[in-house]
Amino acid sequence: MPIRALLMDIDDTLFDFQTGYKRALRAALAQFGVECTPQLLELYGSINDRLWERFERGEIAGKLEVSEQTGNKKRTGTTIRWLPDLDVFTDIDIPVDYYRDVMRRQAVVNAGVTFRLKNETAAGKFETEEFVYEHGIEDYIRELAGLDALTEPVYWEAERKGRDRPDKPEYKVKLSVALCFSNKTALCEYYHNSSFLEHGGSPEKATRSAMVSAIDKYLRDNNKYVKGEAKITFPDVQDCLILVSSSFSTQTSYENQTKKAITNKFIQEAMTEFLRSRLEIYFIENRDAAEKIAAQVLINKRSRETAERTRINQKKKLTEKIDIANRVQKFVDCRTKDVERREIYIVEGDSALGACKQSRDAEFQGLMPVRGKILNCLKADYPRIFKSDVITDLMKVLGCGVEVSGKAVKDLNQFDLSNLRWSKVVICTDGDVDGFQIRTLILTMLYRLCPTLIREGYVYIAETPLFEITCKEKSGEKTWFAYSEKEKADILKKLEGKKVNVQRSKGLGENDPEMMWMTTMSPETRRLIRVLPEDAEETARVFDLLLGDNLSGRKDYIAENGYKYLDMIDVS
Numbered sequence: 001m002p003i004r005a006l007l008m009d010i011d012d013t014l015f016d017f018q019t020g021y022k023r024a025l026r027a028a029l030a031q032f033g034v035e036c037t038p039q040l041l042e043l044y045g046s047i048n049d050r051l052w053e054r055f056e057r058g059e060i061a062g063k064l065e066v067s068e069q070t071g072n073k074k075r076t077g078t079t080i081r082w083l084p085d086l087d088v089f090t091d092i093d094i095p096v097d098y099y100r101d102v103m104r105r106q107a108v109v110n111a112g113v114t115f116r117l118k119n120e121t122a123a124g125k126f127e128t129e130e131f132v133y134e135h136g137i138e139d140y141i142r143e144l145a146g147l148d149a150l151t152e153p154v155y156w157e158a159e160r161k162g163r164d165r166p167d168k169p170e171y172k173v174k175l176s177v178a179l180c181f182s183n184k185t186a187l188c189e190y191y192h193n194s195s196f197l198e199h200g201g202s203p204e205k206a207t208r209s210a211m212v213s214a215i216d217k218y219l220r221d222n223n224k225y226v227k228g229e230a231k232i233t234f235p236d237v238q239d240c241l242i243l244v245s246s247s248f249s250t251q252t253s254y255e256n257q258t259k260k261a262i263t264n265k266f267i268q269e270a271m272t273e274f275l276r277s278r279l280e281i282y283f284i285e286n287r288d289a290a291e292k293i294a295a296q297v298l299i300n301k302r303s304r305e306t307a308e309r310t311r312i313n314q315k316k317k318l319t320e321k322i323d324i325a326n327r328v329q330k331f332v333d334c335r336t337k338d339v340e341r342r343e344i345y346i347v348e349g350d351s352a353l354g355a356c357k358q359s360r361d362a363e364f365q366g367l368m369p370v371r372g373k374i375l376n377c378l379k380a381d382y383p384r385i386f387k388s389d390v391i392t393d394l395m396k397v398l399g400c401g402v403e404v405s406g407k408a409v410k411d412l413n414q415f416d417l418s419n420l421r422w423s424k425v426v427i428c429t430d431g432d433v434d435g436f437q438i439r440t441l442i443l444t445m446l447y448r449l450c451p452t453l454i455r456e457g458y459v460y461i462a463e464t465p466l467f468e469i470t471c472k473e474k475s476g477e478k479t480w481f482a483y484s485e486k487e488k489a490d491i492l493k494k495l496e497g498k499k500v501n502v503q504r505s506k507g508l509g510e511n512d513p514e515m516m517w518m519t520t521m522s523p524e525t526r527r528l529i530r531v532l533p534e535d536a537e538e539t540a541r542v543f544d545l546l547l548g549d550n551l552s553g554r555k556d557y558i559a560e561n562g563y564k565y566l567d568m569i570d571v572s
Contacts (some may be wrong), residue, residue, distance in 0.1 A: 175270065
């Protein structure tokens with residue numbers, strides 16, 4: 001749709017009205033040879049403002065009248081009576097609380113002045129309320145804080161002179177601030193030239209900067225932070241701060257025509273420096289109060305961080321529950337939602353995944369393949385560990401999170417055992433040397449990232465057979481599986497004199513489904529070894545010795561024990 005009209009508020013936004021009328025007045029008077037003095041400009045401005053107050057519907061209603069003072073000649077002031085034009089103001093049902101709020105705020109920043117509200121409740125009947133604060137914002141702070149604040153209210157004031165920009169005129173600003181700290185009430189209010197700044201602007205920015213800077217410095221100088229802890233933010237301070245500021249200046253720049261925030265750069269800078277220096281002196285002179293403030297701000301900070309972590313973890317948890325199978329590559333879930341029955345098999349590669357998928361009971365057995373040899377978590381630092389898709393995917397599937405905190409942990413929850421999705425975590429690899437190494441790497445990873453799983457008995461190792469022994473008998477062919485050289489020898493001894501066939505077991509990926517089910521996955525016939533904490537610790541120790549950075553220890557071990565493994569050396 002084409003734009004038919006563009007409306008702009010030009011007064012003091014696009015057009016400097018004050019400068020404009022002064023220039024026009026000077027030009028008009030110059031034609032008559034009259035000097036435009038500052039006194040004349042002030043008189044003209046006063047009359048002009050009063051005429052605009054009488055402006056109704058585009059015309060001056062009546063003449064400006066000056067009446068002689070009557071009655072008590074010592075009494076001074078201005079009486080304004082205003083009735084809304086019902087043709088213009090169609091809704092004048094303004095709640096009395098609005099007037100109460102306006103008068104209370106005016107009483108706060110006009111110390112010792114009594115504001116009286118007379119509300120006509122019925123014809124000729126009035127309810128009268130008075131608002132007065134003898135010491136202005138200081139009394140207001142005491143009223144807000146009550147009797148059980150953390151610290152006693154303080155009142156500070158100062159005057160400064162400066163300019164917003166080098167090309168702008170210099171002006172004065174009077175600053176006054178009253179504040180205290182409380183663990184029950186929190187409020188920050190800002191006033192300028194007796195007007196309430198709902199959106200703050202320069203005073204609010206100054207308060208944020210000065211408060212965080214001064215309190216953070218005190219915490220650092222007195223070693224209140226724990227190692228690696230992030231610094232405080234203004235919300236941590238604001239949660240226990242009661243502060244009211246009132247400033248006056250000869251020049252004011254407002255954010256917009258609603259005049260609910262000021263933008264004076266000099267006022268912001270002056271107030272920031274004023275508050276920061278006063279706070280630093282206050283902390284030195286009031287040690288007990290400083291300690292209370294520091295403790296409460298840290299409580300607020302740590303509570304906020306804990307709540308944020310809980311929120312993020314809950315979000316991750318709920319997100320993961322939506323469809324984890326679509327976000328973790330090659331993960332195969334089971335059907336049951338009963339955690340007490342669910343088992344996850346961590347298998348070696350895609351071939352083993354295919355074989356186990358055909359052999360498993362899809363009702364309660366899930367599968368998660370690891371692609372190749374995973375990262376050595378004993379030697380790697382956390383940023384490198386959590387960059388590994390294999391590791392992060394596996395931890396997502398487990399669901400319990402990791403017992404690690406810090407910036408490196410981005411996509412994983414903090415550890416919570418109640419979020420574990422499985423009753424058994426089964427490490428299932430080939431029975432050869434490579435399989436043992438992968439098993440050790442997985443076990444080491446779990447030991448470093450979530451040792452509670454091992455400590456509470458959730459981690460198992462599935463033994464896979466090394467040998468398949470068949471023997472033809474009259475009743476038919478029988479098969480035995482040996483999981484070690486000793487078991488093979490014992491079986492062959494029992495079958496001595498019979499024709500037997502001994503075949504070294506193939507890898508998991510080449511086993512037929514029936515064999516896989518019987519030897520590895522059937523709860524009735526499989527062999528599962530529960531990993532104990534001391535097993536994991538010993539594994540980690542040996543793994544560190546053989547594959548870690550302990551070069552001298554590894555040389556000593558090989559020199560002492562190497563002869564035991566000479567027959568396993570592949571020299572082809």
